[in-house]
Each structure stands twice: as C-alpha cells, then as structure tokens.
Amino acid sequence: MDLFACAGCGTELTAPVARVALPVHTHFGGWEELHPPLMDPGTYAVEPRPTGPPWRLWEEVGEDEAACQGVYARVHRVSFGARNRIVVAPGDSRAMTLILDKCEGYCRGVDGRDGPNLACEGCGRAVATRMDDCGMWQAVWLEPDAVVRRPSGLPAVPPPDWDDLARPDHRAPLFELDGSWSRRWEAALGVALAHLVAVTGDRPVILPAGPVAELFGPAVDRCLPAGPDTRSVGLAGPGVPAPRPRPDVLLVPRHPLTGDPWRPSGDEAPVVPLDSGVWAHFVHPGETSPTPATGVLPPGVLRDDYTFVPCPWYPLTPHRYAFTLTLAGLPAIRDPRLSRRREAYG
Structure with missing residues (x-):
C-alpha cells in the first residue's frame, strides 16, 4: 500500500x-x-498521457507536434497538461x-x-x-x-491479477438503476470499436455468436462497412483459449493492474482490448435470472435481493467521444486504409 x-x-x-x-x-x-x-x-x-490544461487548438499545434502528445488525427484541441x-x-x-x-x-x-x-x-x-x-x-x-x-x-x-476477473464483483453491470445502458459499457464499446477499426483496416467483421454479437452487433453494423474481405472476431483470455482456427482478431481483457491486453503465449496477431469488467460479463456471466428457467421457487423460499431494472428499449450505443478520441490516439489512424476515418475528423 x-x-x-x-x-x-x-x-x-x-x-x-x-x-x-x-x-x-x-x-x-x-x-x-x-x-x-x-x-x-x-x-x-x-x-x-497528457491530460488537462493547458490546451492548444489544432491549428496552433500542427500534425507533428500533436503526434508528440499522442494525438494522430485532427481534433479541436490538444492537451499539453502533465503526463x-x-x-x-x-x-x-x-x-x-x-x-x-x-x-x-x-x-x-x-x-x-x-x-x-x-x-x-x-x-x-x-x-x-x-x-x-x-x-x-x-x-x-x-x-x-x-x-x-x-x-x-x-x-x-496482493496486486490484482488475471484471477480477479472471475470474481462476481468484477463484472461490470449492464444497466444503470434508471434502466438505461451503463455509462461504463457505452465507453467500453466506443474504445473497443476504435481498436477494431484500427486493427481491421476499417473492413467488415463477423462477431462471435451469442452475447458479444447481441450487445456489440448493432454498433458494429453501423460503424463498419458491409461486404467482402471480412475479418473474423473471437473471444479469448485467461482460462478461455483462443478458438481454433484462430480468428483474425481476438477480443481480450486488459490486465486489472497494468492495463495491458492479454495475449496467448507466442501470439502476435491482432487483439482488441476490452474493459476487463465487460470481458468478464461475457465469459463469467454468473446468475442471470432471479427465477428458475422452468417451474417455480421451492415452497417457503422468498427472494428480495434482486433489483428489477427495466431494460433499455434501444441497442447499446458507443460513447461518441470514447470512439473518436480513442481512434485519434492510435497511430494506425494514419494508415492509408483508414483515410475515410481520417477525413471524418476534417
């Protein structure tokens, strides 16, 4: 301590x-x-990274000086605060x-x-x-x-380690108490989408079936183009080996202490890091319903420890600035394949 x-x-x-x-x-x-x-x-x-004031407008800074601050695409202003x-x-x-x-x-x-x-x-x-x-x-x-x-x-x-991801309290709840999507999930989706655009070169992707496709699919469909030359995406991490054959891109957790993305041993292929609490929700969902899938609760059993939160009526939407600012902070944004994205920063 x-x-x-x-x-x-x-x-x-x-x-x-x-x-x-x-x-x-x-x-x-x-x-x-x-x-x-x-x-x-x-x-x-x-x-x-540099954060906070002083701030300088992009027009004053220019591309090269902004890159020294970790910004690789045009933004309104660049932080020159302390690292x-x-x-x-x-x-x-x-x-x-x-x-x-x-x-x-x-x-x-x-x-x-x-x-x-x-x-x-x-x-x-x-x-x-x-x-x-x-x-x-x-x-x-x-x-x-x-x-x-x-x-x-x-x-x-003991410092936090990969084992912590299996703890029930490590999972990030999907919803706020008012029934809207979790702000943490919205930000995590925006950050993950930025990395996905970068590692795939803005190509179409196929998400793994199940919760990942259900929760991330609508945003991915809106963000990435459709068509040929798709890239496959899979889920992997500690205790969850990469599928075989290995997908083109793996969704993996960030380490709870260092923030570094998990990687299979000896694997240098592309990965997209996820908020470890979001990744844990996909891999260790735990109990998801306060009632049995069939039948009823046993006689005499009363449950009052669940908060019934209404589900949002709209799909999970990425935080706008989490997506744009994360992408602007990735050197890959300079790749010619991402010219469509770079032009959007205008």
Missing part, C-alpha cells in the same frame, strides 16, 4: 491506496449527469483545501478548466484537481510534480 504526500512540506494527501489499471471509461461520462467516483476506495491509477497524473477517489484525499478562484465548472460542479484547484493545507502549494461536474466521474487528480509516493506502512496487499 502507498500514500501520496506533498512534495513541498511532506503533508500526507491521501489515505493508503493500492495501484490498479486506469479505468477505460476515465474520460468518458454521460452529459448532464452526475456520476459516482471513478476509483474504488483504497485504489489509485496513473494516466500516462502521469495520479487519480484517487475523492474520499481517499486528505489535507487539501479548495482554491476558490479556480473552481469554475459547467453547471453542477468543478471541471478543472483552470488547472489545479486543491492546495496542500500544510504549505498552500497547488497539488491536485478536484473534478465532479456533470458528465465527469468524481475524482481527485494529483499533479505528478507536486506529490511524492511513500510506503504507507500497512501490509502489502
């Missing part, structure tokens, strides 16, 4: 936290909605106070548009940014040059 302290005065700024992979949906929420915390209590993650910012749940932050003249937001909270808005209570140094406006997952982002990581003194906990 680690904790983060102010690099200036040593004040402890977080509770003890353990590192996990950066969630796939980190930067993609539902507009005009208040969201829960991004991170689970007692965890932190690191964003290796390796650390994100924790707001409840795990300590000894920080808001900088009131830097608390701008859209309508329901603060969005970090003016840079760090939290100061260390010990020395007043700006050390972090609280973000909780509509469309944003609640989070505290620590600035990498303003904090230091220290051992917490608590016993080390």
Whole structure:
C-alpha cells in the first residue's frame, strides 16, 4: 500500500491506496449527469498521457507536434497538461483545501478548466484537481510534480491479477438503476470499436455468436462497412483459449493492474482490448435470472435481493467521444486504409 504526500512540506494527501489499471471509461461520462467516483476506495491509477490544461487548438499545434502528445488525427484541441497524473477517489484525499478562484465548472460542479484547484493545507502549494461536474466521474487528480509516493506502512496487499476477473464483483453491470445502458459499457464499446477499426483496416467483421454479437452487433453494423474481405472476431483470455482456427482478431481483457491486453503465449496477431469488467460479463456471466428457467421457487423460499431494472428499449450505443478520441490516439489512424476515418475528423 502507498500514500501520496506533498512534495513541498511532506503533508500526507491521501489515505493508503493500492495501484490498479486506469479505468477505460476515465474520460468518458454521460452529459448532464452526475456520476459516482471513478476509483474504488483504497485504489489509485496513473494516466500516462497528457491530460488537462493547458490546451492548444489544432491549428496552433500542427500534425507533428500533436503526434508528440499522442494525438494522430485532427481534433479541436490538444492537451499539453502533465503526463502521469495520479487519480484517487475523492474520499481517499486528505489535507487539501479548495482554491476558490479556480473552481469554475459547467453547471453542477468543478471541471478543472483552470488547472489545479486543491492546495496542500500544510504549505498552500497547488497539488491536485478536484473534478465532479456533470458528465465527469468524481475524482481527485494529483499533479505528478507536486506529490511524492511513500510506503504507507500497512501490509502489502496482493496486486490484482488475471484471477480477479472471475470474481462476481468484477463484472461490470449492464444497466444503470434508471434502466438505461451503463455509462461504463457505452465507453467500453466506443474504445473497443476504435481498436477494431484500427486493427481491421476499417473492413467488415463477423462477431462471435451469442452475447458479444447481441450487445456489440448493432454498433458494429453501423460503424463498419458491409461486404467482402471480412475479418473474423473471437473471444479469448485467461482460462478461455483462443478458438481454433484462430480468428483474425481476438477480443481480450486488459490486465486489472497494468492495463495491458492479454495475449496467448507466442501470439502476435491482432487483439482488441476490452474493459476487463465487460470481458468478464461475457465469459463469467454468473446468475442471470432471479427465477428458475422452468417451474417455480421451492415452497417457503422468498427472494428480495434482486433489483428489477427495466431494460433499455434501444441497442447499446458507443460513447461518441470514447470512439473518436480513442481512434485519434492510435497511430494506425494514419494508415492509408483508414483515410475515410481520417477525413471524418476534417
């Protein structure tokens, strides 16, 4: 377990936290909605890409400088913020106070548009940014040059590994409590679609029959062209060997600690990484119905532990910016085969 302290005065700024992979949906929420915390209590993650202000317009930056920032297709603006910012749940932050003249937001909270808005209570140094406006997952982002990581003194906990994907609580629920599709699933689908476009060269695909085709099929049909020269897609991961013969593309989970995609041993063929909680839903669905498939519950058995959430009437739709911004961040977007996609960025 680690904790983060102010690099200036040593004040402890977080509770003890353990590192996990950066969630796939980190930067993609539902507009005009208040969201829960991004991170689970007692965890932190690191964003290796530049994020946050200062921002510069594409016209000022140009293609080559944008590529140095990890952006390979035209976007409205490019972040020149710090790399390796650390994100924790707001409840795990300590000894920080808001900088009131830097608390701008859209309508329901603060969005970090003016840079760090939290100061260390010990020395007043700006050390972090609280973000909780509509469309944003609640989070505290620590600035990498303003904090230091220290051992917490608590016993080390086993780092998350592939085995965690089989735990029931690792599966990402499909629906929100209001009956709409999960925002996490919408973001995960957008990210996966971007990778699928990149690795297939924007060619038609055939998804594996079953839940993958049922949930992802409508979005894939709208996003990718129909016709010949199709690419086959299969599901694989820890405990789920790749089908034989191997499909052209494998849908695989991201590691819960590193975020790296799973690969079969010695296999360098294309893979599309999925949010590990979404992948776990496909592979370890668990109990799916509160009633038996046939017959009735035994006499005297009462079940009150299920929340009956209405299902959406419309297909699962990818988060628009999760798709476009992920694709813009993949070097493959420069491939001539993806000229149709590149022109869409205009």
